[in-house]
Amino acid sequence: MSDVSLVVNGKRVSAAVEDRTLLVHFLRENLGLTGTHVGCDTSQCGACVVHVDGKAVKSCTMLAAQASGSTVTTIEGLAEGADLHPVQAAFKENHGLQCGFCTPGMIMAATDMIARHPEGLDEATVRDELEGNICRCTGYHNIVKAILAASQAMSGKSKAA
Amino acid sequence: MGIEGVGARVARKEDKRFITGAGRYVDDMIVPGMKHAAFVRSPHAHAEIAGIDVKAAQAMPGVHGVLTGRELKADGIGNLICGWMIHSKDGTPMKMGAWSPLAVDRVRYVGDAVVIVVADTKGQARDAAEKVEISYKELPAVTDASKSMDAGAPQIHPEAENNLIFDWDIGNADETAAAFKNAAHVVKLDIVNNRLVPNAMEPRAALGHYDKAEDHYTCWTTSQNPHVARLVMSAFYNVAPENKLRVIAPDVGGGFGSKIYIYPEEIVCLWASKKTGVPVKWVADRTESFLTDAHGRDHHTHAEMAFDKDHNILGLKVETKANLGAYMSLFSSATPTYLYATLLSGQYNIPAIHANVKAIYTNTAPVDAYRGAGRPEATFVMERMMEIAARQFGLSPAELRRKNFVTQFPHQTPVIMCYDAGDYAASLDAAMLAADYAGFPQRKAQAAKAGKLRGIGMSCYIEACGIAPSAAVGSLGAGVGLWESAEVRVNAVGTIEVLTGSHSHGQGHETTFAQLVNERFGVPLDSVSIVHGDTDKVQMGMGTYGSRSGAVGMSAIVKALDKVEAKAKKIAAHLLEADEGDIVIENGTLKVAGTDKNVPWFQMALAAYTAHNLPGGMEPGLKETAFYDPSNFTFPAGCYICEVEVDPDTGMTEIVQFVAADDFGNIINPMIVEGQVHGGIAQGVGQALLEGAFYDASGQLLTASYMDYTMPRASDLPSFQLSTSNTPCPSNPLGIKGCGEAGAIGSPPAVINAITDALGHENLTMPATPQKVWAAARAAKH
Numbered sequence A: 001m002s003d004v005s006l007v008v009n010g011k012r013v014s015a016a017v018e019d020r021t022l023l024v025h026f027l028r029e030n031l032g033l034t035g036t037h038v039g040c041d042t043s044q045c046g047a048c049v050v051h052v053d054g055k056a057v058k059s060c061t062m063l064a065a066q067a068s069g070s071t072v073t074t075i076e077g078l079a080e081g082a083d084l085h086p087v088q089a090a091f092k093e094n095h096g097l098q099c100g101f102c103t104p105g106m107i108m109a110a111t112d113m114i115a116r117h118p119e120g121l122d123e124a125t126v127r128d129e130l131e132g133n134i135c136r137c138t139g140y141h142n143i144v145k146a147i148l149a150a151s152q153a154m155s156g157k158s159k160a161a
Numbered sequence B: 001m002g003i004e005g006v007g008a009r010v011a012r013k014e015d016k017r018f019i020t021g022a023g024r025y026v027d028d029m030i031v032p033g034m035k036h037a038a039f040v041r042s043p044h045a046h047a048e049i050a051g052i053d054v055k056a057a058q059a060m061p062g063v064h065g066v067l068t069g070r071e072l073k074a075d076g077i078g079n080l081i082c083g084w085m086i087h088s089k090d091g092t093p094m095k096m097g098a099w100s101p102l103a104v105d106r107v108r109y110v111g112d113a114v115v116i117v118v119a120d121t122k123g124q125a126r127d128a129a130e131k132v133e134i135s136y137k138e139l140p141a142v143t144d145a146s147k148s149m150d151a152g153a154p155q156i157h158p159e160a161e162n163n164l165i166f167d168w169d170i171g172n173a174d175e176t177a178a179a180f181k182n183a184a185h186v187v188k189l190d191i192v193n194n195r196l197v198p199n200a201m202e203p204r205a206a207l208g209h210y211d212k213a214e215d216h217y218t219c220w221t222t223s224q225n226p227h228v229a230r231l232v233m234s235a236f237y238n239v240a241p242e243n244k245l246r247v248i249a250p251d252v253g254g255g256f257g258s259k260i261y262i263y264p265e266e267i268v269c270l271w272a273s274k275k276t277g278v279p280v281k282w283v284a285d286r287t288e289s290f291l292t293d294a295h296g297r298d299h300h301t302h303a304e305m306a307f308d309k310d311h312n313i314l315g316l317k318v319e320t321k322a323n324l325g326a327y328m329s330l331f332s333s334a335t336p337t338y339l340y341a342t343l344l345s346g347q348y349n350i351p352a353i354h355a356n357v358k359a360i361y362t363n364t365a366p367v368d369a370y371r372g373a374g375r376p377e378a379t380f381v382m383e384r385m386m387e388i389a390a391r392q393f394g395l396s397p398a399e400l401r402r403k404n405f406v407t408q409f410p411h412q413t414p415v416i417m418c419y420d421a422g423d424y425a426a427s428l429d430a431a432m433l434a435a436d437y438a439g440f441p442q443r444k445a446q447a448a449k450a451g452k453l454r455g456i457g458m459s460c461y462i463e464a465c466g467i468a469p470s471a472a473v474g475s476l477g478a479g480v481g482l483w484e485s486a487e488v489r490v491n492a493v494g495t496i497e498v499l500t501g502s503h504s505h506g507q508g509h510e511t512t513f514a515q516l517v518n519e520r521f522g523v524p525l526d527s528v529s530i531v532h533g534d535t536d537k538v539q540m541g542m543g544t545y546g547s548r549s550g551a552v553g554m555s556a557i558v559k560a561l562d563k564v565e566a567k568a569k570k571i572a573a574h575l576l577e578a579d580e581g582d583i584v585i586e587n588g589t590l591k592v593a594g595t596d597k598n599v600p601w602f603q604m605a606l607a608a609y610t611a612h613n614l615p616g617g618m619e620p621g622l623k624e625t626a627f628y629d630p631s632n633f634t635f636p637a638g639c640y641i642c643e644v645e646v647d648p649d650t651g652m653t654e655i656v657q658f659v660a661a662d663d664f665g666n667i668i669n670p671m672i673v674e675g676q677v678h679g680g681i682a683q684g685v686g687q688a689l690l691e692g693a694f695y696d697a698s699g700q701l702l703t704a705s706y707m708d709y710t711m712p713r714a715s716d717l718p719s720f721q722l723s724t725s726n727t728p729c730p731s732n733p734l735g736i737k738g739c740g741e742a743g744a745i746g747s748p749p750a751v752i753n754a755i756t757d758a759l760g761h762e763n764l765t766m767p768a769t770p771q772k773v774w775a776a777a778r779a780a781k782h
Helices: A023-030 A086-093 A103-116 A123-132 A141-155 B015-019 B069-074 B122-129 B173-181 B226-235 B264-276 B286-292 B375-393 B397-404 B424-434 B437-449 B470-475 B509-521 B549-576 B601-610 B670-690 B742-759 B770-779
Strands: A002-008 A011-017 A049-052 A055-058 A071-073 B035-041 B047-053 B063-068 B113-119 B133-138 B164-171 B185-193 B205-211 B216-221 B245-248 B280-283 B299-307 B313-325 B352-361 B453-462 B484-490 B496-500 B528-531 B583-586 B589-592 B598-600 B623-628 B637-646 B653-663 B721-725
Touching: A011 A023, A023 A049, A049 A103, A055 A103, A086 A103, A086 A141, A086 B015, A103 A123, A103 A141, A103 B015, A123 A141, A141 B670, B035 B122, B035 B264, B035 B286, B047 B113, B063 B069, B063 B122, B063 B264, B069 B264, B113 B122, B113 B264, B113 B280, B164 B173, B173 B299, B173 B313, B173 B352, B185 B375, B205 B264, B216 B226, B216 B264, B226 B245, B226 B264, B264 B280, B299 B375, B375 B397, B375 B453, B375 B742, B397 B424, B397 B453, B424 B437, B424 B453, B424 B637, B424 B653, B424 B721, B437 B453, B437 B637, B453 B742, B484 B549, B496 B509, B496 B549, B509 B528, B509 B549, B549 B583, B549 B589, B549 B598, B549 B601, B549 B623, B589 B601, B598 B601, B637 B742, B653 B670, B653 B742, B670 B721, B670 B742, B742 B770
Parallel strands: A002 A071, B035 B280, B216 B245, B313 B352, B496 B528, B653 B721
Antiparallel strands: A002 A011, A049 A055, A049 A071, B035 B113, B047 B133, B063 B113, B164 B352, B185 B299, B205 B216, B205 B280, B299 B313, B453 B637, B484 B496, B484 B623, B583 B589, B589 B598, B637 B653
């Protein structure tokens, strides 16, 4: 067993977990944060993306023990108060989701992507950087549109395609 | 149209929970005392089970039960069934082999479930599953439908000699043979429609809970049709009578057909819950999904088309071998027959058609309907044929198609379908304009300067949706009716709940269905709730597949709304002391036409429930139910144009533009319809360029993870250019045709026609991977 202690969505949590417990299982099963999803077993699909110390991480590819001492934000902790985060709002406004299963991971990855590109984003960059997130419903068309819209809303900048 | 009514681009009501992580999928469900299951599956494609030893597994920590097929059979649990009877051309019924939810004495594909282990945690269940000892006596396996009927091939089910399930004909062989005798040209095509894995992002899951005190079962399951699941599990699998079985399909993360069927796991979890006395949850991992979700497509086809000297089509002959895998899944027999061969007339006048379909067992995962279901296979045959014919004749692909388009409606094809409305030239024109088809030669020349091969391809698809008139499908072998139900409950304060037998797993029903109510009564969308996915809440329903929820599901809602409106007007007329015929509903108010006398919607609703002042003899309350049975299929159609650039040195194909011009009839929410088309095209492009399920000769699935099976990523696709035209469907009250599958149906031939145009070489199979495209480019001496 491993003792883990981390801050999740602003709250400190501590627990003793089996050594093999993945961060995604810790979030879902120990903390009941079921917005983070498991869509594959091979770290390909990105449905489990969360932020660890401010960076997008596939929580199925990290042990809970490795995350001990870190600050984790999940989809449940992204919005501040009752207002949607601009990326969440853009996904809704642009119909960037259908079944919703990949959506939390997409939004967490997109938030990180936008933060890494304060100069603004173009379509090719967004498509390239979504390599680690699979969606089967939307054909990515509206996800790309949503991320570009959110990027613009957050930075006021967009690059010509 | 109001801002929330029919035709409005309303953002989805359901999005809030999904974007905040508050969606509730089966794996998110927790029942007190719940334990976790792991299945022990066959590692062999074909083997006899010589013995099963569960002792070591039972002794593992946390284990509550290790159960086998023999115990399941002893408890009377039935075999899985295929619900659509097909008769061979000699009149004999299809040869369905037994499919036990847990294999008893033989396994027939890699992934066949043999033992269930129930333990405190998923990890413990998996650890214990490793300790189950099963002795197998391996048998030879066959995975390729083109070889499965060969002499000496392994025999998979004793019921099906030579692995032939049925040998089925449609159309008229004699008339077709006569047409070919008169032909000036015959174009021939051998084509493979590659096997696909649906890959909904949410893996399948089931949570079975037996309540001993109530002698009642609840099953949470990833289903597109929970009522069908309850019906089948009760009537055929003897899990529990319907009144003692509640099936709930909560938020479901995509289906694409793969979640229509009732699989072994939900049956076994329910049974195991009673057996072990604990609620049992199973969630597939992705490799289990690859191994055991029903796969799609897998057709081998030879087709010949006869033309007269002026290039008018005279006849079509098609022979198809359809691989149904190791067992017959729930609707597996319908997909390569009535959902496939009935669309082989395409958008064209074809006087004579004859098709033969042989359905074949192999040692592979069961194959059933996957987005499009038979119609992509038909479209791929037809639209590759038309393109190749045009190239052979030296005609423009558009003109050969246009010359042969059906232009008069209704149009009876030689293969059952009666097309009710359409304007195929309008879609073709719209697509060619949007794609700047005329400017293509210039773009091709430009690309050539950069060493790239540019190609353009089109596909004019038609499909049959709105499944389906119950009596018609009954006469063709369906075991169920394919109507839909709706219940509209107006509450005492005027808010409305619509209960529907359709199921939303991404399609946005909670929004579009509410728009329908808003349009009719002017009630704000916030005051309309759509309830679905729970057999305890919603009366019998048939679920969502075959692009049916708009044309059939919403038509049922319209029927219920009609009844509500009629009663509401009677109440209003009584309150306003006016004639019922003079009442109109505008902006949420019932008015006497031409006067200022009115009663707000909520006051009318309150009057219905207080019942203090209702017309004489009227029952209190305002709630109506309806069942809608369609009178015909609907026929969405359109034209897709794909333009590619191929790098002959690397074989890399880039889609530089993709245009879709669709006719879906009337549209409730264009934003949602566009989203459906986007997703469909992505799956079609995936089939054409990237995706393929491959088994090796011993029956191991080589593509059983996202590292081996290429899913379309964002960087594989362009943004799409969409447009719609509208010839309303005459057979349903909304004039809707359905849009869920069009993209997946229309796009594969457009992509392959574009690449073969670029290469000047027709011999290219899907998926057109860089290796294959490079080889084809070399063969064409680029």
